[in-house]
Amino acid sequence: MAQVEIITIGDEILIGQIVDTNSAWMATQLNRAGFEIIQITTVHDYRDHILESLSMALQRADVVLFTGGIGPTNDDITKQTLCEFFDTKLIFDETVLLNIVNLFSTRPNFVINELTKAQAMVPENCTVIQNTLGTAPVTWFEKAGKIIVSMPGVPYEMKQMMSSEIIPRLKNQFQTPSLLHKTVQVYGYSESVLALKIADWESELPEDISLAYLPNYGIVKLRLSGLKDDMLELEFSMNQQIDKLSQLLGKAIVAYEDIPVEQFVGNLLKSKGLMVATAESCTGGNIARLFTSLPGSSEFYKGSVVAYGNDIKTKVLQVTPDSLGEFGAVSQTVVEQMALNVRKLLNSEVAIATSGIAGPTGGTIDKPVGTIWIAVCYANYVVSKEFRFGALREQNIQRTSQAAMLMLKEII
Amino acid sequence: MAQVEIITIGDEILIGQIVDTNSAWMATQLNRAGFEIIQITTVHDYRDHILESLSMALQRADVVLFTGGIGPTNDDITKQTLCEFFDTKLIFDETVLLNIVNLFSTRPNFVINELTKAQAMVPENCTVIQNTLGTAPVTWFEKAGKIIVSMPGVPYEMKQMMSSEIIPRLKNQFQTPSLLHKTVQVYGYSESVLALKIADWESELPEDISLAYLPNYGIVKLRLSGLKDDMLELEFSMNQQIDKLSQLLGKAIVAYEDIPVEQFVGNLLKSKGLMVATAESCTGGNIARLFTSLPGSSEFYKGSVVAYGNDIKTKVLQVTPDSLGEFGAVSQTVVEQMALNVRKLLNSEVAIATSGIAGPTGGTIDKPVGTIWIAVCYANYVVSKEFRFGALREQNIQRTSQAAMLMLKEII
Numbered sequence: 001m002a003q004v005e006i007i008t009i010g011d012e013i014l015i016g017q018i019v020d021t022n023s024a025w026m027a028t029q030l031n032r033a034g035f036e037i038i039q040i041t042t043v044h045d046y047r048d049h050i051l052e053s054l055s056m057a058l059q060r061a062d063v064v065l066f067t068g069g070i071g072p073t074n075d076d077i078t079k080q081t082l083c084e085f086f087d088t089k090l091i092f093d094e095t096v097l098l099n100i101v102n103l104f105s106t107r108p109n110f111v112i113n114e115l116t117k118a119q120a121m122v123p124e125n126c127t128v129i130q131n132t133l134g135t136a137p138v139t140w141f142e143k144a145g146k147i148i149v150s151m152p153g154v155p156y157e158m159k160q161m162m163s164s165e166i167i168p169r170l171k172n173q174f175q176t177p178s179l180l181h182k183t184v185q186v187y188g189y190s191e192s193v194l195a196l197k198i199a200d201w202e203s204e205l206p207e208d209i210s211l212a213y214l215p216n217y218g219i220v221k222l223r224l225s226g227l228k229d230d231m232l233e234l235e236f237s238m239n240q241q242i243d244k245l246s247q248l249l250g251k252a253i254v255a256y257e258d259i260p261v262e263q264f265v266g267n268l269l270k271s272k273g274l275m276v277a278t279a280e281s282c283t284g285g286n287i288a289r290l291f292t293s294l295p296g297s298s299e300f301y302k303g304s305v306v307a308y309g310n311d312i313k314t315k316v317l318q319v320t321p322d323s324l325g326e327f328g329a330v331s332q333t334v335v336e337q338m339a340l341n342v343r344k345l346l347n348s349e350v351a352i353a354t355s356g357i358a359g360p361t362g363g364t365i366d367k368p369v370g371t372i373w374i375a376v377c378y379a380n381y382v383v384s385k386e387f388r389f390g391a392l393r394e395q396n397i398q399r400t401s402q403a404a405m406l407m408l409k410e411i412i
Numbered sequence: 413m414a415q416v417e418i419i420t421i422g423d424e425i426l427i428g429q430i431v432d433t434n435s436a437w438m439a440t441q442l443n444r445a446g447f448e449i450i451q452i453t454t455v456h457d458y459r460d461h462i463l464e465s466l467s468m469a470l471q472r473a474d475v476v477l478f479t480g481g482i483g484p485t486n487d488d489i490t491k492q493t494l495c496e497f498f499d500t501k502l503i504f505d506e507t508v509l510l511n512i513v514n515l516f517s518t519r520p521n522f523v524i525n526e527l528t529k530a531q532a533m534v535p536e537n538c539t540v541i542q543n544t545l546g547t548a549p550v551t552w553f554e555k556a557g558k559i560i561v562s563m564p565g566v567p568y569e570m571k572q573m574m575s576s577e578i579i580p581r582l583k584n585q586f587q588t589p590s591l592l593h594k595t596v597q598v599y600g601y602s603e604s605v606l607a608l609k610i611a612d613w614e615s616e617l618p619e620d621i622s623l624a625y626l627p628n629y630g631i632v633k634l635r636l637s638g639l640k641d642d643m644l645e646l647e648f649s650m651n652q653q654i655d656k657l658s659q660l661l662g663k664a665i666v667a668y669e670d671i672p673v674e675q676f677v678g679n680l681l682k683s684k685g686l687m688v689a690t691a692e693s694c695t696g697g698n699i700a701r702l703f704t705s706l707p708g709s710s711e712f713y714k715g716s717v718v719a720y721g722n723d724i725k726t727k728v729l730q731v732t733p734d735s736l737g738e739f740g741a742v743s744q745t746v747v748e749q750m751a752l753n754v755r756k757l758l759n760s761e762v763a764i765a766t767s768g769i770a771g772p773t774g775g776t777i778d779k780p781v782g783t784i785w786i787a788v789c790y791a792n793y794v795v796s797k798e799f800r801f802g803a804l805r806e807q808n809i810q811r812t813s814q815a816a817m818l819m820l821k822e823i824i
Contacts, residue, residue, distance in 0.1 A: 014449045016440030017626055021431050023454075028428030037426045038461070040454040042435075049450070056468065181427070192484040192527035192547075202486075213485045214424055215566070223429070258429070278718075284704025285697035288718040292696025295772050295805055297720070304718035305728070306690075306700040312715045312758055316728070346724055360707050392545070393707055395568055 001036045001227065002174035005057040008042040009050060009069030009078055010153060022067055022158055033167050034176025035063070045069050050081045054148070062146055063170060068153025070136040072115035078150055079123065079139070086141055088124045096120040096137050099130045129165050133157045138165065147173065178231035182238050183258035184222045186249060187406055191215045198222075201244055206237055217399050218406075221258065254406060262290040265405045269300035269350070272412060277346035278304040279317055279338040281329065282356035282372060286401045302346040307338065317341045330355050330367055332375075336382050339375035350378045350412060352404045356387075358396045372400050376408045383411055413448045414586040417469040420454040421462060421481035421490055422565060434479050434570055445579050446588030447475070457481050462493045470558055475582060480565025482548040484527040490562055491535065491551070498553055500536045508532040508549050511542045541577050545569045550577065559585065590643045594650050595670035596634045598661055599818055603627045610634075613656055618649055629811045630818075633670065666818060674702040677817045681712035681762070684824060689758035690716040691729055691750040693741065694768035694784060698813045714758040719750065729753045742767050742779055744787075748794050751787035762790045762824060764816045768799075770808045784812050788820045795823055 006026055012018045020042060027037045038060055043049045050069075057064045069078035083090055097120040104112055119135040122128050129138040134157040141148040147170070151161050186194055191213055195202075202211055208228055214221040224241060228234035246253055255264045269276055278287045288304035291297050305316050310329055313319040318341045323333045338353035356372030363369035369391050375384035385407065389399045418438055424430045432454060439449045450473055455461045462481075469476045481490035495502055509532040516524055531547040534540050541550040546569040553560040559582070563573050598606060603625050607614075614623055620640055626633040636653060640646035658665060667676045681688055690699050700716035703709050717728050722741055725731040730753045735745045750765035768784030775781035781803050787796035799815060801808045 013436065014439055014452065015443050015624075016436045016438070016449075017624070019431060019433050019436040020452075024425065024428045024431040026428070027426055031427050037428075038456065039465075040426065040432075042452040044450065053451075192525055193523060195485045195527055196525050212423055212487055213483065214429070215483075223424075225427075280697075280700075284709070285692075285700025285716055285718065286704075288692075288697025288720075289701040292698075292718070292720060292770075293806065293809070297696070301720055303720040303724045304697055304700075304716070306697065306704070306716035306718065308700075308704060308710055308713055308715040309758075315759075316717075316757065345728060346721075347727075358704075390545075392568060394705065397705070 001034065001177055001179075002063060002170070003038045003061045004030055004035045004063040004065060005038060005061040006040045007050075007053050007057060007064060007066050008040070008153070009045055009066060010042070011044055013042045014044060022153065022155055025155075025159060026065065026067075026162060029162060029167060030170075031179060031181075033171055034179050035170065035174070045077055047077060047081050047084075050078065051085060054085060058143075058146055058148075062174065064146070064148045065166070066148070066150040067158055070150060070152055072119055072135065079121075082126075082139070082141070082148070082150060083123045086123060086125060086143065088126075090121040091124045093120050093122045093128055093137075095130065096122060096128060099132075099137070100135050103133075103135065129161065131157055131161060132164075133160050140166075140169070177227055177229060178234055180226045180228075180231065180234050180238060181258075182224045182242060182256075184224075184242060184245060184253055185255040185258075186220045186222060186252050187218055187254045188252050189220060191220050194220050194222075198245065198248060201241075201248055205241060208234070209238060209241060217395070217402050219254070219261070219402065223258070254409065260290070261402050261405045262287075263294055265409050266291060266294055266297060266300050268409060268412065274350050274412060275300055275302045275348040276408065277302040277342045277348040277351045279342035279351065279353040280304055280306050281308065281313070281338070281354055282358045283354045283397055283401050283404070284308060284358075286397050287352060287354070287404060290401060290405075302348045305342055305345070313338065317345070328367070330357055330371055330373055332373055332384050332386070335373040335375040336377075336384050339377045339384075340380065340382055343377055343379075350376065350408060352376050352408050354400050354404055356396065356400060358400075359391055359393045370396055372396065372403075374400065374404045374407055376404065376411055378411050381411070383407065413446060413589060414475060414582075415450045415473045416442055416447045416475040416477060417450060417473040418452045419462075419465050419469060419476060419478050420452070420565070421457055421478060422454070423456055423487075425454045426456055434565065434567055437567075437571060438477065438479075438574060441574060441579060444591070444593060445583055446591045447582065447586070457487055457489055459489060459493050459496070462490065463497055466497060466560070470555075470560075474558055474586065476558070476560045477578070478560070478562040479570055482562060482564055484531055484547065491533075494538075494551070494553070494560070494562060495535045498535060498537060498555065500538075502533040503536045505532050505534045505540055505549075507542065508534060508540060511544075511549070512547050515545075515547065541573065543569055543573060544576075545572050552578075552581070589639050590641060590646065592638045592640075592643065592646050592650060593670070594636045594654060594668075596636075596654060596657060596665055597667040597670075598632045598634060598664050599630055599666045600664050601632060603632050606632050606634075610657065610660060613653075613660055617653060620646070621650060621653060629807070629814050631666070631673070631814065635670070666821065672702070673814050673817045674699075675706055677821050678703060678706055678709060678712050680821060680824060686762050686824060687712055687714050687760040688820065689714040689754045689760040689763045691754035691763065691765040692716055692718050693720065693725070693750070693766055694770045695766045695809055695813050695816070696720060696770075698809050699764060699766070699816060702813060702817075714760045717754055717757070725750065729757070740779070742769055742783055742785055744785055744796050744798070747785040747787040748789075748796050751789045751796075752792065752794055755789055755791075762788065762820060764788050764820050766812050766816055768808065768812060770812075771803055771805045782808055784808065784815075786812065786816045786819055788816065788823055790823050793823070795819065
């Protein structure tokens with residue numbers, strides 16, 4: 001399989017100002033196209049360091065993809081540095097200037113100044129690929145059977161150029177195998193307990209299928225990866241393994257896709273024609289936020305009463321003051337009332353309610369920080385459960401949200 | 413300034429399954445502590461590649477920080493590989509097992525099996541730092557004046573260990589310069605318009621103070637950074653510059669600290685003894701989620717009605733069906749009713765309401781995707797405003813939440 005390295009040039013990542021989301025996107029696309037990413041490197045706009053990282057990458061990889069460092073300002077030096085590496089010089093390319101003029105014709109307020117014109121200076125011995133969304137062209141070099149590409153770091157320009165030009169050209173140049181990933185999400189096991197539980201199955205996996213464990217709050221994702229010339233055969237073999245796993249783990253497998261909990265629970269609600277409402281105390285609107293982050297969530301999500309104070313619990317959610325007084329807000333009685341009453345109030349088929357002590361303060365000896373009650377109901381059928389998650393506020397909020405959505409999945 | 417490299421080990425980043433957010437967080441923290449990050453490298457769980465990247469990093473940096481690759485399962489080989497590099501062997505460390513036992517004592521359903529126990533096997537010639545949140549300890553090596561640390565890749569474990577142990581220990585070992593950052597948050601200007609507005613001020617900044625622009629949705633953060641032996645003198649000089657900036661920008665400066673909007677608005681509410689309630693349609697609980705992510709938010713936050721469907725707007729928030737029929741849910745009339753009524757319902761002094769078309773679908777010619785109405789009220793005084801943000805759902809949710817909290821700040 002052809003091997004690719006990504007080199008990202010830019011101070012803003014190294015000082016933590018931005019998160020490098022480009023590399024993950026590129027890796028996903030390249031992987032799907034049948035390339036293996038063997039290293040991602042981020043370096044400053046320093047000549048020596050760029051040269052060193054390129055030399056090292058060429059020792060390991062067939063393809064080196066640079067992003068960033070080709071803007072019009074003085075701090076960007078990638079183009080000059082690549083000229084030096086390939087022992088060539090910058091020449092004026094009229095087609096690049098024409099592309100820039102076209103681009104600016106739709107932006108009345110932009111002026112083509114000296115800095116913009118300088119973008120049309122390109123290394124002499126490379127293939128120039130016009131950037132349809134920005135002023136910096138893509139430059140494509142070949143040397144001793146290896147390919148080096150420099151492209152813009154602006155995410156939407158990079159994505160457009162990768163999809164329409166760079167990946168198709170790379171696929172032309174290299175033989176790419178069939179690569180397949182399948183993910184199974186398991187709930188209720190810690191990573192190490194799960195590993196023991198499936199140890200025999202794991203040891204009997206065919207050689208061409210590899211396994212990775214990816215824990216994420218209460219869920220462990222198991223990712224199978226395979227590489228084969230015959231895609232149908234690989235898919236068949238992988239499905240066989242997943243069937244075996246399914247027999248082994250049963251209901252602990254909560255999803256056979258690599259999508260977030262809110263999405264597979266949302267899909268299930270939609271397919272069953274059910275609407276859900278939520279009454280959130282300790283999760284503070286996080287479940288609402290997760291569901292509504294999905295486009296089209298109005299097809300299964302009614303809304304939420306975020307009942308942070310006790311007065312809302314009684315006034316809006318009709319929790320009886322007696323129950324609050326006798327058992328406290330973090331109790332089975334109260335959380336069940338919240339679920340049943342929010343369902344009626346918002347006129348939905350099913351509902352979720354959470355009440356707990358997210359921390360860092362508010363814990364008692366009986367109910368330490370991390371004590372959480374969750375209730376889910378379907379019509380008047382209600383199920384509730386107590387959890388003890390731990391001391392961290394953010395983790396308590398996330399784990400409670402995940403556990404609550406999975407409890408809902410169980411009853412529908 | 414001491415130089416640091418970060419090496420991230422894990423297939424999940426190289427196949428694009430997860431975005432590497434750890435490195436940006438680490439870079440920010442290390443930068444603040446007076447260290448320079450010169451390279452971030454991501455490699456597979458391959459012995460040869462880990463060894464090579466470590467050798468290369470030690471040629472450039474004083475400190476090499478590994479994250480990831482130390483879980484209990486077979487695919488994680490960092491510990492063994494580091495043993496090889498440092499020519500040592502794994503030994504059993506009872507304190508690690510004790511730490512794990514303590515950790516598991518609060519989780520009644522978890523069992524300590526042999527994979528978990530194997531986490532207590534650590535390289536012989538390193539300093540072991542207990543991981544208070546997970547089973548894999550931090551291991552700290554020193555060689556020829558350089559420091560190599562291996563820590564977990566689970567974000568909350570990594571953050572806790574970096575903050576409480578690794579950064580303090582690194583600061584002990586290296587001379588770190590007096591580094592001072594001050595951040596001013598500006599609202600209502602685009603980055604380039606702001607740059608022109610403050611161009612003169614920027615060009616007159618003292619040489620030892622540098623400026624960075626950090627745009628974040630509608631806010632541009634201006635970060636002043638300085639490096640000096642005399643901290644008091646630097647602080648005085650920086651405050652002088654901020655005073656000048658303050659005269660230039662006036663009320664466009666919404667905060668003089670680098671804290672999120674919900675925090676400085678929450679602090680203001682607390683200091684004024686005001687409680688806020690929210691009625692959220694298009695933000696879907698995101699404002700509730702932001703406020704309640706802050707410890708102690710119950711001192712200023714009452715709760716929210718996430719009114720995703722129209723029936724909740726009428727039934728719970730008492731929006732008049734006539735207004736919904738005549739103006740639609742995304743309208744001044746409806747959003748003002750939502751704000752005024754949620755304030756009464758939840759018995760708070762002030763309230764926020766949002767209603768808009770987050771997208772990707774649901775837009776019309778009159779009200780395209782990105783059309784948002786926000787209302788804020790203080791007692792019966794209500795202010796509302798229309799925004800047109802754009803086509804991206806997540807960005808619409810975030811920008812609306814930010815704009816709404818800043819509108820509330822204006823009226824209190």
